Amino acid sequence: MGKERINQCFNEKLEAGHNLFVPYIMAGDGGLDILEERINFLAQSGAAAIELGIPFSDPVADGPTIQAAGTRALKNGTSLGAVFKTVAAIKENHSVPIILMTYINPIFTYGIERFAKDCANAGVDGVIIPDLPMEEEGMVASSLTENDIAFIRLVAMTSPTERIVAIAKRSEGFLYAVSVLGTTGARKAHSNDVKAYLKILKEHSSVPVLAGFGVSSVEQAQDLSTNCDGVIVGSKIVELLHEGKDAEVRKLIQGSVMEEVSSS
């Protein structure tokens, strides 16, 4: 369970020579009753894990696409409790790691201990909390550790190297390397500094490093994956699924996970 499951699933893919691909979807976008089918589809298409967003009314790091998905999910009445129930049922049939992405506020409201226990009971493997600074993560970190839930840390390109290294050393499951400045959302290209930044992270992290934010094509995924272990794709996946373009989602994942054969 938890950390072990993520490590095992990621290692299997890496050992088979694949890049890792973690799609982000918003829980309750399209209704919770389609979640199992979506997760199954993404896993079958080659996803190494699923990042599952909890809709929240004040999503400071979300770009317009993810915000719109959150609004749709909230309109459907999606609550944290309902997501736990749905995930528990899904986990009876599927082994793909599930990582919850939630801001700290809903966790406080729900209760930190209760949140960590319910994650474990539902079979959630890891948690990402984008607005919890390293200095304040203690209470949440100990509850997650007690329940064997991987606490995935995010690093930002703008942070000083010392801070980047400290965060890289702590991360569990994988390290989320935010690879653009600003909020989530598809971008045409990543800056050249990203490669150097990913290299530093790879040197200091004991878990796989995945690059996220702004990835929307196989080319970008392949390019980033030459300097780290894979990518996280949110907005593009959310948009394609919302438009019913499942075949394109499959192509994006399959093209991204295949390690490119170098011509030299």
Ligand SMILES: O=P(O)(O)OC[C@@H](O)[C@@H](O)c1c[nH]c2ccccc12
């Ligand atoms: O949408 P993008 O640019 O592909 O970025 C991933 C992202 O959506 C997902 O990981 C995510 C959604 N909301 C977030 C908030 C903070 C950090 C990460 C996220």
